[in-house]
Amino acid sequence: MTLQKFGKLQENWSIKDTLQPVVMEEVALQVLMNMSEGVLLFNDKGKILLYNSTASQFLKLESSSRLIESITDLMPQEDHAGFYRLLLSLIKEKRMTDYFVFRTDRTDLKCKCDLILIERDSVVLLIIRDFKEIEAAPVSEKVYQQVFLKALHGLLLSDENGKIITLNKQAAALLSLDPDSCADLTIDLFKESEITLSLNNEFQKKLSPYLYSDNVQTSINQFDDRFLEVIIEPGITEDYTLTVLRDVTQMVQMMEQMNKHDTLKIVGQLAAGIAHEIRNPMTALKGFIQLLESSVKEDHSMYFGVIMSELQRIETIMTEFLMLAKPKVSSLQNVNLANIIRETADLMQAQATLYDIELSVLSSGKELELFGDRNRLKQVFINLVKNSIEAISDGGHISLYYHSDERAQYVTVKDSGCGIPADHLKKLNQPFYTTKENGTGLGLVVSFKIVEEHGGKIEVSSCKGEGSTFTVIFPFKKDE
Known part of the structure; x- marks a missing residue:
């Protein structure tokens, strides 16, 4: 670097004519590097060639997480075109003063800068004379409202009496409510729906790390078929309480x-x-x-x-x-489900007749086929019919109905027995759970397990005093 590179800067420096060029170059460089103003030198391509410690401190050049090679790397993208136009003007003016916005990792700085063209070497000297932080524009009330309305989780705002003032569409969807008709609702609806999950301690340990807990009131509530984590944070403002709803249904089911x-x-x-x-x-x-x-x-x-x-x-x-x-299904073959249903009915007919129960087989007329273990599938339907017989005290009827659609094959076992209380339905596939005096609590568990091993599931609907319906569903595979 030679002294001539600094052109008109010589008038600001006290350099004696008697100094040798090499000494003058060193003095000029030292003055440049120790100036109280920030100094950057860049070429006609915009590449930064040199900067002093003041510029590094102002613009966080050493600590930046970004790759900074060009002067425009320090500027917002939208300012690049204007800066290049200014450089074209600099060719004519040689020296200019203007304001630029330089972007650091954390903030934007508005800087008053001198630009000096050193024509001989096609470089530009940029001197930062003054700067100030650009304060972020205040967030408007409209923005806050949009954040509330479009949040990913359900949000409700209630007053000091617990009355729900407003809720977003996610909360309305989770609670099956109309956002415009919540005038008479209070957050007491969460107390009414709060449940104690029938889970053992080990389950609670597995689930708890996924639930929010930070000195706020948190509970698990059930609305219809959904499990919701309800987080109530009072005093979000002086008069209002914020309630956050998070759908944890899949998490609970997985656990x-x-x-x-x-x-x-x-x-x-x-x-x-x-x-x-x-x-x-x-x-x-x-x-x-x-x-x-x-x-x-x-x-x-x-x-x-x-x-x-x-x-x-x-x-x-x-x-x-x-x-x-036993391990999973091993003796696999193409089996006719319709034949298995008819054989089950024939096998259980004598026991049904003994208790004055009418046992019938109905179908849509289409035969059902499945790739699976014939004996274990038969065990499922024997268990279901046997349970239905035991649920009927003084005469009744049991129907086995099989049919299919484009999605799956279905076998329904429906009885006119005593029915199953709603709070017992979810416990049917728990080992050792039984409502029968001499039951083992394993028959249905075995049936659920066999059906799951065949890629299917069992759905149960029942009403106490009106009978029960067990539907065995075997979905078609995508390649079938």
Whole structure:
């Protein structure tokens, strides 16, 4: 760098004529680098060649997270065209003073700058004389209103009496409310819908990290089929309370599935461990009891019937245990679901007749086919019909109806029994849950598991005193 590069700056520097050029160059460079004003030198391409510590401090050049190579890298995109026009004017004027906006990582600076063209080397010297931070424009009330209305979560604003003043469309959708007709609603509706999830401690531990908690009132509420996390933050302003609604339905369902899977895994491990040890001595007991029965007086023969019945019940429990312990479907083949339904009806007809129950099979006329394990699928429908028979006390009817549409194949088992209370419906696929005096709580669990292994699901609808409907659904695969 030579002294001539600084052109008209010589008049501001006290440099003696007796100094040698090399010394003069060094002095000029030192003056430049130690000026109290910010100084940048850039070429005709805009590339920054040199800057002093003051410019670095003003513009955060050393600490910036951006890649800064050109003078325009420091400016907002919308200012680039105007800056280039100014440089064209500089060719004629040689020296100009103007204001520029320089953008740092955190703020914008409006700077008064001198631009000096050094023609010989086609470089421009930029000196920052003065600067001030540009304050962000205040956010208007309209902007805040739009943020409230278009927030991703549901938001409600209530007054000091709990009356809901306004809510956004997300909150209205989650609560199935009309935003314009909430004049008589209060946040007490969340207290009325607050639930205690039937979850064990391990489940609560898994779920809690995903829920919001920061010294605010948080609860899980159920509205129809949705689970909502309700976060109430009082005193958001002097007279208002903000309530945030977050849909955590998928999270709760996922955790319930994980909890159910863990329980089934434990049951399966238990079954695999003890079934063999129990079944062998039980087989021996049944054999000896049958031998003894012929040598005991007729007066005591009834006791043998009770013993054999109880042993049979133990064997049934162990069979259901082993069904849970078995691996996923393995004996797969193309099976005719319609044939399985008809065979199930034939098999259960005698038991239904015994209790004065009419058992019928209905269809849409179209045969249903599925790739799966025939015996395990048959076990599902036997379990469902057996449960329906046990739910009917004094005569009634059970219908098995199979049909299909473009989405899935359906088998519906409908009875006129006593029905299932609403609060019991969600517990039907929990191991060991039963409302029957002699039930094991495993039959339906096994059925749910088998259907899930075949890619299907079981839906249950019931009303106490009006019967129940179990619908087994096998969706078609995309390539079918």
